[in-house]
Amino acid sequence: MTTASPSSSAQAAREALAVRLQHLRKDAGLTGKELSARCGWHPAKTTRIQKGAAAPSDSDIRTWCAACGADDQADDLIATARAVDSMYMEWRRLHQGGMRQVQEDWLALHEQTRHCRVYLSNVPPGFLQTPAFATALMTQITRFQGTPDDVTEAVATRVARSRFLYEGGHRYVVLMEESVLRFRTADPEAMRGQLRHLLAVMPLASVSLGIIPFTAQRTVWPLEAFYVHDDTMAVVETLTAEIKVTQPRELADYLEAFAGLAEMAVYGDAARSLIRAAIDALE
Incomplete structure (x- = not known):
């Protein structure tokens, strides 16, 4: 495709x-x-x-x-x-006053979203991030972009999204490349905490978590992170910008790609094994 x-x-x-x-x-x-x-x-x-x-x-x-x-x-x-x-929207423009406002906008969007499909090849989604991991990641982003440092406030708002995992009416289908588990985005202690948190949320009825192994035969190549909200909008995250895709033809492409990625992923015990192996690799 x-x-x-x-x-x-x-x-x-x-x-x-x-x-x-x-x-x-x-x-x-x-x-x-x-x-x-x-x-x-x-x-x-x-x-x-x-x-x-x-x-x-x-x-x-x-x-x-x-x-x-x-x-x-x-x-x-x-x-x-x-x-x-x-x-x-370029990230530097979005973050010109700090990162908190963008996180508040994401919070509002997720509150309205009933069914969210998420694909990531770099980091776990914000709503599954621990405070320690989110702090490490958002500090890196702030330094890279040279934007105002309001990381503490932005992290609190980002982590607040996790409440939708426990409130009725929200469903998250998450696909991650195995590389997400292995990248040393934070220090070993924060990475261990993040990976253990993934194990902790897997039993939730609101969450489906699939991991695409390094060894999977690819039918869809690794892509940039994207979120599909209720089949009406895809939000794509590039290095420099956040892009909202609403054209039906393009939305269909993202849904097709997601379906292909989902077929390559492993779930349940097989996914847990990959996460535990990544935790062991940090020892």
Whole structure:
């Protein structure tokens, strides 16, 4: 199978907004040059906006709508543009005031989510992380990004997500590469605590935990971490950005990939054996 770039949903939404603006111009009977003259900017700017190559500002949209005699559509288009902008968010931008706010947003999203499918090839998901492990990981991220250090507050908010494991109505299906168990993301003591915590949550009715062994014959290659919320949105985490995928075609790709990864995973006693082996390797 082939999976589209996770940023393509954001680009497709940006292009859809550009088409709406282009239709406004055409409905007003204006050429690109005439619209540019009314807006007071160079025709090249109009071309970039219409191609989806440049994101229009709130002011640009209001000016465009005024030039087309469609002021009543400005607010809706601005809201659409802001939604598009939120689909691809750089971590440094999200963390410019620290990490706590992002963790609060994740807390709210998980509170609304009933069925969450999660695939990870790097670290355990936030809702399964121990405070010690989360502190080590988020300290690394803060230092790497050079953003304000509010790790203590952010960790408390991240760990608060674990309550959904015990509240009714939430279901988490988690797939991890065996490498997640082996990476020394934290010091040995914190890693042991994290791995033991995975063993502790496995019996919960709300959790299905599968481990993809190093030795598994691959039918889907290792991917970047992604979360599928109620089959309506996938959130993909890259090194530099959080990407929200909502296009049905791309969502179908992520669900197909998840199904393939699930077939390669082991569960129950076999998964516990891999976790215990990783704990033993820390001794």
